[in-house]
Structure formats: C-alpha cells, structure tokens
Amino acid sequence: TTWKVLAAPVSGEGADGVLVSxxxxxxxxxxxxxxxxxxANVSHELRTPLxxxxxxxxxxxxxxxDDNAARDRFLGIMEREAGRMNRLVSDLLxxxxxxxxxxxxxxxxxxxxxxxxxSVAALRPMAAEAGVTIEMTGEAADPEAxxxxxxxxxxxxxxxxxLIENAVKYGGAGxxxxxxxxxxxxxxxLRAPAVRIDVIDRGExxxxxxxxxxxxxxxxxxxxxxxxxxGTGLGLAIVKHIVxxxxxxxxxxxxxxxxxxxxxxxxxx
Ligand code: ADP
Numbered sequence: 001t002t003w004k005v006l007a008a009p010v011s012g013e014g015a016d017g018v019l020v021s022x023x024x025x026x027x028x029x030x031x032x033x034x035x036x037x038x039x040a041n042v043s044h045e046l047r048t049p050l051x052x053x054x055x056x057x058x059x060x061x062x063x064x065x066d067d068n069a070a071r072d073r074f075l076g077i078m079e080r081e082a083g084r085m086n087r088l089v090s091d092l093l094x095x096x097x098x099x100x101x102x103x104x105x106x107x108x109x110x111x112x113x114x115x116x117x118x119s120v121a122a123l124r125p126m127a128a129e130a131g132v133t134i135e136m137t138g139e140a141a142d143p144e145a146x147x148x149x150x151x152x153x154x155x156x157x158x159x160x161x162x163l164i165e166n167a168v169k170y171g172g173a174g175x176x177x178x179x180x181x182x183x184x185x186x187x188x189x190l191r192a193p194a195v196r197i198d199v200i201d202r203g204e205x206x207x208x209x210x211x212x213x214x215x216x217x218x219x220x221x222x223x224x225x226x227x228x229x230x231g232t233g234l235g236l237a238i239v240k241h242i243v244x245x246x247x248x249x250x251x252x253x254x255x256x257x258x259x260x261x262x263x264x265x266x267x268x269x
Contacts, residue, residue, distance in 0.1 A: 014101050016129045041218045045088055045232070049081040056081075084230065091234040097156065098241040106152040106246065109269055113181065116140060119160035121178060123168070131173035134164065134182075139181040139195075139208060147183065147195050150269040155242045162235040163199040163262045168227045171259070172203030183268070189249055193268045197259070202259040212253050215240040 004023040007126070009016070056074045064070040064141075120134055127134050139145045143200040165179040180202040185193055206221060211262055213219045218233040220226040228232060254260035 001026045021150055031221075038217060042088075042092065044078070045218065045222065046085060049084045049088075052081045053078055054065055080159060084232075086226075087230065088232045091232045091238065094158065095234055095241065096240050098238060098245060102241055102245045106150055106155075108151065108153065109148050110151050110153050110156070111146045111150050112151065112156065112197070112266070113140060113142075113145055115151075115153055115156055116160055116179065116181065116197065119164065123164050125164070127168045127177065130168050130172055132175060132177055134166045134177045134179060135167075137178055137180045138184065140179055140197075147181070148269055149195060149246075149266045151266070152242075153246070159239050159242050159264060160197075160199075162239050163264075166235060167199050167201035167260075168204070168263070169231070171203040175202045177201050184265075190247075190267050194248075194265050195267070195268055199262045199265045200259065205256040205258050205260055206252070206254040207256060208254075211254060214252060215250070 002025050002057065004025045006023075008019050010019045011017075056078050060071060060074055062076060117136075117140070119137060124134060139147060141243055164177065164179065164201045171177050178198070180198040180200065181196075182196050183193065210219075210221050214221075215236045218235040219232045220231065223233075227258065240250050243264055243266075247263040249263075251263045251265070253263070
C-alpha cells in the first residue's frame with residue numbers, strides 16, 4: 001500500500017499542534033503506472049514499423065535506387081509496415097472510444113443473428129484464403145430466427161470480427177471454425193435470459209497461465225507470431241470493453257492442442 005502523508009501546523013483556541021493526514025494512494029499509483037506502461041508500449045509498437053520504414057527509405061534513396069527488383073520488394077515491405085501502423089492507430093482509437101463510452105449503455109435494439117451473419121459473410125473470403133472454413137451452428141444456422149439485444153451494431157461487429165479473425169489466424173490452415181449461437185433461459189451470472197455466441201477453433205490452444213491475461217492491452221502469447229499475422233495485441237482488450245459496455249460476459253476456454261472457445265454472453269432485450 002502507498003500512503004500520502006501530509007503534516008501541517010495548526011493553531012487556535014490557545015493550543016498549537018500538527019494536523020497529520022493519511023491518504024491511501026495505492027489505486028492512483030497503480031493507475032499512473034498502468035498509464036506509463038501503456039504509453040511506453042504504444043511508443044515501442046509504433047517505433048518498430050517506423051524504424052523499418054525509415055531504413056527502407058534510406059536504402060531506396062541510396063543503394064537500391066537503380067535496382068528494380070529490390071525496389072519492388074522493399075516497397076512491398078514498406079506497404080506492410082505502414083499497414084501495421086495504420087491498424088495500430090485504428091485499434092488505439094477504437095479502444096479509447098469504447099473506454100470513454102463504457103458506462104453508457106447502448107439503446108438500439110438489433111437482431112444479433114443478422115449482424116453475426118453479415119460478419120461471417122464478410123470474413124469468409126479472408127478465411128478461405130487461409131484455408132479455413134467457417135460453419136454456423138445452433139440458432140446461427142436458422143435463417144428464420146431473430147434474437148434481439150440492446151447493442152451498438154458497429155461495436156458488436158467489431159467483437160465478432162476480432163474473435164473470428166483470431167480463430168482463423170490461430171486456428172490453423174485446413175481447419176474449421178465454428179460460430180455457435182444458443183439461447184439460455186436464465187444465465188446465473190447475468191440473471192436474465194441471455195444469448196451466447198461461441199467462436200470455436202481447432203488450433204493449438206492456449207496454456208492456462210496465459211488465459212487471464214489475454215484481454216490486457218498488448219498481451220500476446222507469442223509476440224513474433226502475432227506480428228507476423230498482422231496482429232496489434234489490442235483485439236481482445238477491445239472485445240472485453242465492448243462486452244462490458246453491453247453488460248455482458250466474456251469467457252475464454254482452451255485446451256492445449258485441441259483448440260479454443262471464446263464466448264460472449266449478452267442479455268436479451
Ligand atoms: P493479436 O492482435 O495479437 O491477435 P489479440 O488481443 O486479438 O491480439 O489476442 C491476444 C493474443 O491472444 C494473441 O497474440 C494470441 O497469442 C492469443 N490468441 C487470441 N486468439 C487466439 C486463438 N483463437 N487461439 C490461440 N491464441 C489466441
């Protein structure tokens with residue numbers, strides 16, 4: 001625990017003394033430390049692609065100037081690095097927006113199945129390119145079904161996209177990703193009828209020690225692998241804040257070597 005101690009001389013009514021006050025500043029200290037860590041992480045994450053870009057610009061101005069093949073290759077790398085910076089800045093903006101709105105409950109009532117169907121349709125080509133098929137099961141497989149929830153459609157789309165993209169990225173080529181939707185009459189932790197959206201992959205799975213930390217900003221099991229796959233390390237932090245804003249629950253279960261299941265539980269409206 002950190003204490004802030006203040007002492008001030010006081011005088012009055014014939015007696016002089018010292019007023020001592022103690023204030024527990026542990027939370028403030030921790031918040032300050034987290035902020036400093038975050039700024040350091042962001043700076044590092046931005047500097048890595050920026051250093052690469054500056055290096056290739058130098059090379060293009062000098063040695064590689066008249067080498068067409070090298071120039072094309074370097075431009076390709078520069079494009080990738082600039083794309084990485086772009087994604088990072090977009091994710092940082094999303095994160096700060098959802099954090100600012102976390103206490104404001106969304107008012108729109110939307111059909112979560114239609115929204116999920118649109119996400120999956122949009123992601124199928126990217127999945128196919130990675131050799132992954134996406135199957136929809138449960139309520140998600142019923143074209144007639146609708147499930148209404150009070151939600152921000154753009155943010156919910158972001159949740160679905162982040163989870164499905166991760167399942168495709170880390171699920172392994174040639175494997176299947178399952179998106180399952182089920183209704184729960186009354187979930188113990190939500191105390192209301194709830195809809196449960198599970199995104200299941202058959203990838204390498206995640207060691208139990210990492211699971212509680214996956215929603216921390218910039219936490220990655222394997223930084224090299226995440227970067228290689230174009231990850232920013234912010235996806236699950238964004239998911240957690242959006243689900244909180246919707247008064248929902250976010251759970252991760254995984255079995256090493258078997259795969260992972262990311263579940264979003266939302267109260268029905
Ligand atoms: P990233 O941009 O690195 O993918 P995320 O916040 O989305 O960042 O995920 C954090 C980390 O969690 C990833 O770097 C990866 O190590 C792990 N992870 C996320 N989804 C999966 C998954 N479906 N299977 C295995 N590991 C995963």
